[in-house]
Amino acid sequence: MRRLFLLISLLMMVGSLDVSALDLRVVVYDEAGEPIPYATIKVKSIDGSKVLTGGVTRDDGSFTLQIEQHQLPVLLEASLIGFTPKEVRCESSTDYKIILQESALELAELSVTASRITHRMVAGGISTSIEASPLANLSDVYSVLRGVPLVEIEGTEVRVAGKGTPIIYINDRLMTDPNQLRNLKPYLIRDIEVLTNPGARYSSSAESVIKIYTKREQGTGLSGEVKLDLNNQISSPMGYQPYLRLNYRLNNWDFFTSVMYKDEQTNHSFPSLRTHGKTDQSEWINQSTTKHKEGVQTQEYTIGVNYEDEVQSAGFRYRIAADKEDSWMFSDLTSNHLRPTPEAVERYFGKSQTLKPWNASHRPNLYYLRRFGDWKAQIDLDYFQTGMSHSTERAAEGHTEAYELSGVENSHGAKYQSAGGRLDISGPLWGGRLEMGGEYTKVHNRFYNHLDASLSLTDLDTEQREQLLALYLEYQRKIASEWSATAGLRMEHLENKYIDKGVLDPDKSHTTTNLFPTLAVSGRLWGVRTELSFRSRINRPSYVQLQPQYLYVSRYEYKVGDPNLKDAIDYSTSLTLSKSWLTTILSHIYSRDCLTPETALFTDPTTGVVRPYITLYKTVNAPPHHALSAAIVASPTIKWWKPTFTLRLSKMIGYDLWNFEERITNRKPTLALSVANQLTLPGEISMVFNVGYTPFGNEDNMEFTAPILTSYAEISKQWLKEKNLLTTLSISNLFNTTHSVRTATRYSVMESTEHVPPRIAFTISYRFNSSKDKYQGTGALESVIDRMNAGHD
Missing domain, CATH: 2.60.40.1120 (Carboxypeptidase-like, regulatory domain)
Known part of the structure; x- marks a missing residue:
């Protein structure tokens, strides 16, 4: 912290030396x-x-x-x-x-050429103007986002550099369906805001927010879009995803529906996974090569109706989705037992298949929005429920690929159910703008896990009941001609009850109340757009991570959850400086109880005795630590070429590791470099080529032991007179990405190498007319559903 304030002081001193400026x-x-x-x-x-x-x-x-x-x-x-x-x-x-x-000239007779992309400071982040810039001519929204500072895109996955997966809003409406993002047309996007320090109105678990504002499309009658995505990962079958969206507008009414089906297979290979374990009584080295194949099928259907006039808007939407998963894993393992007495190296061949049949989820959503002059209020009611999922795993092993040793059969599943409501009120007050509201969610989840009797482990039959009440207040106003301030406070009260076989377990239940303040001051300092902001946030464990169920990976590998995991809390302070096409961001984060994956010894839950030669994968709360980071983003425009250069350097302080008896106190920093290239060519053709390079670094308790190189290339073209037809060809991981990491603890050191093969994708889409539904429901269960989906890897 002292270094950060020293740097701020130096920047101010440098600015004060410019006495000749006017x-x-x-x-x-x-x-x-x-x-x-x-x-x-x-x-x-x-x-x-x-x-x-x-x-x-x-x-x-x-x-x-x-x-x-x-x-x-x-x-x-x-x-x-x-x-x-x-x-x-x-x-x-x-x-x-x-x-x-x-x-007197008609605009239609003018030839307009965009020459630069403008950025401006907003509370908690940066806003990029898209309209009348080269980005508006690109083929799809993901290409546009690749040109926005701090945004990272891999396929259709959106991240904010150093801030993880963001919550996305489109015209101030929370995005609840990824298709809402895919369907955005670049030429209709007005601005994109990237908030690295979101205010109090956002969930306390939101580490970053992306807000996209578009120009409204006019039109009545029937409109829609049909799209087909084809993708192929090397050595995998062709995947495909058809999508259809229809909307019928009649005066103030919208009637809409959409259908999506997805069938995709992916391959992951771990050429090397080496675990060195050691206790007082034993020592061993397990080394394996693993190949993993996964097939996922998803179908989703949405229907809804919406009404909007000058003073109010209301709508209902119902979505039913179902998914099915099949996965296969093949491994070649050698186990070398060094102590108490050296033994001959044993070799095991293993194969396993996990089958998860179709399981459906239902999510109705209802909202009502009312305007009172310059004020508006909105209420959302949300419900989500899945059926009880059933995953069956069959595994066999052998000293040969005949798998002559006895196999095991395990099964596990979960059922999720939640309901919630949200109220948001906003409007002008005392020369500024006030936003306030609250939300309430109630969760009832059930889990079961049945392991093969030969593994000598207890089964699981638990329930998790949770209630969350959140209230927030945020106020923004100008404090000088070129300065503004935003201050907010969010309160969250959580009650979590853990029920084991129908009996409440008070030792594994907890009640917490947290306050999350936010503050941002922004303006112009010596000609430089400047913002200083502070925010606190929470990261709650996923519901699966809170279950003490043992999941069988292989003869020498298991996964387990922990109901006593604490919520992780971060306190972030950032200084952002921006001038013309150059932006600098300096930040300090203090983390408490950070959630991090770890390897550990396997202690038998019934006898309390350590089982040798076995590695246990689990999530733990890390000790308190600090992180300093600096990022420089340059986004010049050179005729038809729009590059974005990003350099980010970060370092953890106080996150010590144990490599057996050796304590590692001075962790290496992490350096990440990236170049995003956008090229707008004649003939309605656009090209993208992005490269990222991380030569070294540490993330939580993992160390990158080899450089990481990522890449993405895309070419797209718009066809027909109205540009209604779009074709896109892309390839990711062009250079066969490899991730090599080391995880060290007091009792084990794991080194793994993962190979990610290239993936080629082709998309063709056709849209007719231009009007879309005006549904403005935001939902009230996004953070809850995120915790349901996380933790299954």
Whole structure:
């Protein structure tokens, strides 16, 4: 923390040395006296031959430009498509007012070329303007997101650098279906905000938020989209995903439906997995090669109706989904028992198959939104339920691939049920904006686990009942002409009851109350857009991680959960500096009870005796520690080429490890480099080529023992007169990505190498008409459903 404040002080000292700089404030209006946002301002030499600096006006039509004192006098030029450019002579430091007149030229006769992408500070993060930029000409939303600072895309997975998977809002509506993101058309996207320190209105578990704002599409009658995704991972069967969306608009009503089916197979291979274990009585080395194949089938159906007029909006949506999974694992294991007496190295061949038949989930959602002048209030009611899933695993082993040794059969399953409600109220107050509300969720989950009798482990039959009450309050307002502040507070009260075979277990139940403050101050400091923010957040274990069920992996490997896991809490402080196309982010995070995977010895739950030669995979709460990070993002525009360069350096402090008897206190930092390239070519063709490189680093208790290289390439084209037809060809992991990591504890050291083969995908989509449903329900169970889906790997 001292280093961070020292760095801030140095930055302020550097800024204060620029005594010869002059700030010129310009406000641009139209003939009616209305401010003109996004007008281009240029400062030119008095003869007009040289442009000294420039910028773009803000929403209030103002912009502050910085030049050197000795350059006076200069010319100020304001221009915007649809208006006649105008120049003003500037001889001193004062405020200048420029009035633009509408041009007599028709916009349709003009050829508009986007030349730069603008960024601005918002509370908790950065906003990128997409419209009238090269990004608006790309083929799909994922290509657009790849060009936004701090956003990382792998296939269709969206992440924020250093902040994990974000919560996504589209026009201030929480995204509850990934198809909502896929269906966005780049030319309709206005702005994308990336919040690395979200405010109090967001869930305390939200580490980052992406907010996408679009221009409204008009139209009535029938509209829709049909899409087909084909993908193939090397040595895997072809996967496919057809999708159909229809919407019928009649006056203020929308009637909508969608259908999606997905069939995909993936391969994962671990060329090397080596575990060195040691206790007072024994020592061993297990080394294996593993191949894993997984097939997933998913189908999803949605129907809904929505009504909207000038003062209110209401709607109902019902979604039913079902999934089916089959997986196969083949391993070649050698086990070397070193103590108490050396034994001959044993070799085992193993195969296992896990079958999970179709299981359906139901999710109805109802909302009502009402506007009261400048204020609005919205209530959401949400429900989610699955059937009891049943996964059956059959495993066989042998010293040869005839698998002559006896096999085992295990089964496990879970049923999830939850209901919730949410209220949000927002509007202007005392010159600022107030947002407040709350939510309530109730959860009732059931789990069972039955292991083969030969494993001598207890079965599981548990219930988990949970109630969460959350209240939040957030206020934002300007505190000076160019500064604003946002402050918020969120309270969450959680009651969790653990029931074992119908009996409440008070030792494994808990009640917690947490407060999560947020604060952000942003503005312009010596010509640099600046924001200082603070936020606290929580990361709760998944429901599976809280179950003490043993899952069989192989003869020498098991997984287990822990009902006594604590919630992880982070306290994050960030400083963001941005000027033109260059952004710098400095941050400090204090983590308490961080959830991290770990290897451990296997203690028999009935006898309490350590079973030798077996590795146990589990999740634990790490000791408190700090993390410092710095990121530099450069996003210039060079004609039709729009690159984004990102350099990120981070280091954990206080996260010590034990490598058997050796304590490791000074962990290496993590360095991550990436280049995202967007190319807009003639003929409605766009190209993407992204590369990421991590030469070294540590993440929690894992150390990267070899450099990691990731890649993604894409080419797309829009067809037909209205650009209704889109084709995209992409390839990920072009260079055969390999991940090599080491995990060390007091009793074991595990080294693993995973190979991720390339995946090729082809997408063809056709849309007709342009109107979409105006459903604005956000749901109230997103954080609960995330905890249901996590922890199954």
